[in-house]
Amino acid sequence: MVSRRAFLAGSGAVTVGGLGVVPGFLSTAQAAVSSTSGSPARLLPVFNRPRHLDYGDVSKLSGGDQTLLTTLQGIVNRTEPELYFLYDTGTVSVPDAKWLADMHLPTKLYKNPLDLVAKYRGRIRGAIVHDPAVPDSLNVATTLAGLENAVVADADQAKAHGLKIVKDLRGMFDDDRVKTYRWQLDNLFPKVTHKLLAGLPPTRVVDVEGVQWQEIARETQQIRDSSNRGTYDLDVSPKLGKEAVYVRFADSFTDDGWGASVLSVSVKANGTEIAHFLPNTPEEAPYLFDGSHSSIGGENNRFADGGNYWIYRFEPPAGTTSLVVTVEMWNQYLVSATDTSPTRIEPFAYFRDYVVATKALVSWLPPGGATGDLLIEHYAKYPTLAPYMGWFANDVSGEWDGVDLASKGGSPVVAADFYMNGTVHAGFTAPISDKPRPVRRIDKPKNKVYLTLTFGEGDNIQYCQRRLREIWDDPKRGQVPTNWTISPLLAETGPGIYSYFQRTASSNDLLVCGPSGGGYTYPGSWKPAELTEYLKMTGGFMRRTGLDVVYAYSSRQDDKWILLSPEIAGGYAEYTPTKGIMQTWDGDPLTVRQGGLPITGQWGAPGKAAEFKAALDQRIANWDGASPLFISGGIGAWSWTPSDMAELGALLGDPYELILANSFYDLLNRVL
Template sequence: MVSRRAFLAGSGVVAAGGFGVFPGLTASVQAATSSTSGSPARLLPAFGRPKHLDYGDVSKLSGGDQTLLTTLQGIVNRTEPELYFLYDTGTQSTPDAKWLADMHLPTKLYANPLDLVAKYRSRIRGAIVHDPAVPDSINIATTLAGLENAVVADADQAKAHGLKIVKDLRGVFDGDRVKTYRWQLDNLYSRCTHKLLAGLPPTMVVNVENVVWQEIARETRQIRDSSNRGTYDLDVSAELGGEAVYVRFGDSFTDDGWGASVLQVSVKANGTEIARFLPNTPEEAPYLFDGSHSSIGGEGNRFADGGNYWIYRFAPPAGTTSLVVTVEMWNQYVVSITDIAPTRIEPFPYFRDYVVATKALVSWLPPGGETGELLIEHYAKYPTLAPYMGWFANDVSGEWDGVDLASQGGSPVIAADFYMNGTVHAGFTAPISDKVRPVKRITTPKNKVYVTLTFGEGDNIQYCQRRMRDIWDDPKRGEAPANWTISPLLAETGPGLFSYYQRTATANDLLVCGPSGGGYTYPGSWPADQLTQYLKMSGGFMRRTGMDQVYAYNNRQNNQWVPFPEEIAKGYADYTPVKGIIQSWDGDPLLVRRGGLPIIGIWGAPGKAAEYKTALDARIANWDGASPLFIAGGIGAWSWTPSDVAELAALLKDPYELVLANTFFDLLSRVLP
């Protein structure tokens, strides 16, 4: 879910870096106030342990029906988890099915999951009806559903299932997002839990089946330096004749993160200009059919990497026989066209069970402008350490700005917008060891290049639930040393998940704490006194889960990551068990000792094994071999697998030596001044 572009740093000799509460709940929820030893107080809501699960495959249902069921799940599971859903497919190879099987609970399959509405109708008061004309009303309805013991539905669903309308939001809001969420903050906040706040998109884009795309332009070279930047005329006339032409921009090499980038667009119909705009401007808005899978770059350019894309829609005047789209474009683009609307908008259903069950207030406020100001007001109302669960609008820029605002407001972020069945996973208990993995010590450091490789994204609990499970089950995992970032907060949001990874890890798998401790955050943006609370809480969770390594972010200034200052590093040393910090980095090589801890910047390279090895060779080209060299290598968790790591490991002959992070920092602590 978290989209992070990899950053490449310059070469160096010594180090290499750059990479880019609740009635019915079984326990009351308290703010975490962990000391420097022992277990932390409960940070997140507690749920009962499931004894039996009714489940069904909802993968083919509409977003509206999934929303109806996930909000029903929230009400039912609040007291004791009884409902579980499969969101991908009903096969036994998907994460949802695997986790269900791993729990070894009695289950009953419902061929039509919507039959569960009738079965559990007595548990709910009725429906909160959202306004299809105002997408954000879905979030208001979700907040109200938790408070009123109701489900979220549209009017047709409520009628079809015989649900009493508890509150009808049609016509209540006018589409002004700030005004809508201001009303919610003013009128519902006092009734909601103050232990967490949530951020979820009200709607999602769903692909329409049987759409045929015609490719009209492709960059066949792996270009990442904008050297092919130019003005391109894209003739899209072949798809004229329908109600509109849809133009999709994507990445021609999905492995390395340098896809299509566009700065200017103009459109001519029969030689007459009918549109001209820059990305991320009001002029672009009428033509941007789907921009949810793209991001805005530093020049104001729109880009999409990996499997991401964006789509423009152009509806020329009747009788148009020639339609040409002219773009300033660069890097690894692929452009395709169709005359069929390729996507539709549906309610976003995921994670709403957890939000409803905990009576959380849920909003969707992009972190800039007026919406950003209102988001700041939200953080100010919540106590220190109340997590922000969900995600932010605007992808990369939303991530950086959103996490920064949350950090300033004393809220760690838990990326959870695609975390499914959270009410079940939070209640299912499983043993988690607090024993730290022993270090495989290298007695005498040699004049080698010591490399440790780390899979990122572990702060993201939905990644831990879905993508991580997929690649963890790669049969080649364990053939080569690899570090796996993971959230220690799974001890409360998914004990069974954490337990599974811990007990199935090989000697070559090391679980390390994801950015930047107990929740994704930028420590440099926290008020100093609140940061101490965050570090104490993080230390408690890390001890509880047996982790003493951390991959961490700091804040950004002038579009670059800032190194940890002495006082923050000392805070980690004082309040957490970390033996060293791998820091997200995009500048010159970073290797320092601060607060008594070795800190090294993470370095990354595009492509897969062979290209990564070539980049490593270039990285060490100026190394004189007279002393050990340390490189913390980042691995793209969305594009790499353990098979790729094994392939890279086979290429790393002398002078390279691949080690786990605990061995890496044990060596580094002995040779670093």
């Protein structure tokens, strides 16, 4: 049977055949649409539309069992999506369950999802067995699973489910990450898809239930200027008695981004020093139990903001009765301790269905040093515009360096490491309008402060799938004009998701293109000819999804964002339908015309409504009121909700006028 699916192109739905080497995917020739056809070329592989879904709740399964099922899902759903899993359960705002209900498809619930292995065993050749002693072997196993029509399992799982071992990776690799992924690139690259490459962590840190934390120290004031910087003695002796003591550093005010920051650590057991180190050094490594949720600052300090944290593990000598941790620390710290291991390491299962189904190469290469050099080699082998899907190691620094390397290599980034059921969402079609939102035109501008506010993170398709859905369903959404960044690539990775936001938007909600267009990127880092290709692709996706404003980055210089060049801004003006550009910015107020487009620096403030309003008042303190003032502001998508926006809107009386971004840039185009 020839597989088929409908995908949205412009304002009409075009049915295309899914012929080719991989069932369900367009061949290169089929994806390359002629310039006269009126339809954009396909960027990512096509999936068939699901007709019936077997589903189960996998939220309580181990990471190993989740990996077994998601790789099974990738093989099965490659031909036609038939498997769907619920990863988050127990609340009224669970996105997985909501998206499943929205599809209105026939479904069958499997109370034990692992029963699906037996049901679909005939669709797979067997198992690729990874080596638990070498975490990165799980990524190699995932790549091989896609190529061999197999699932990823450990030896015990393969035996328990009666799976033939197709390839056994135990003993094949050691802990040399570069050597492991070098083997994969050399041996598997010729066989994998070249439409995308993936980056996924091989393991995840999972919280252990029932761990009791005792608070040791807390900053009770909202200090953001390091004025409380000092040396603090943290007595964690009450947690002595077991093998080790775990000390967690977190943020005492989680909604404003100025959490604990530590520059040095020493530990004394019964008065004798047993540890002394600085963050981000080899000396720290033996004690850093979980640093994946923290970042490194400019002084080489370790910090964690919002809901993030890091944990040190100290194992004192037997008989220790006094354990004191001395730290140089500042800002809004919250320190707690426990005597129980608070986390465990498990395989990272998410997004592997999409990787396996598309036969993609998946690695995990921190973007610095030898691993960064190998990542550069990956980009060089792939064609321009092949997206890097997943994420990067090393949190914020990894993001900046990783996206910069991807940009230099001609690959837009799609943050997708927590994008669940991607093979189903990519296949489920729904109407997407190509008509931009009509502008509420301000014909005669007044001497006001015209303000437009935008929720960020929309380039991140997992955010669109999860957090955005949660806050979008806030009943107070629509009370005040609000912009929402979103990825136009959802037209191919999640048409139903994009359609939901588009069709349920109120007259006060405007979808805008997330940074910096068709995928997260830094335009200033691209080669000019390749950037032109990116901007043309972005323009096609924006027109296809009815977007006419873009939020963009530029590139960093001396640890600061610089203004988009006239050439880059002119490229946006020529190849995309954007009315203006919101640009990430950390300098003085910015409102300029560049390359024929108005560009405004995106400004933000810590805290919630009252603090945001106070910061706005301070920002306009020197405004003389003799002419209009324009401010483009960013809203923290992980901490704010529409209820917070409604609270802020109630505070914004004269001289402020809060408007949508299309009206904002329409007005700027006429007065700037």
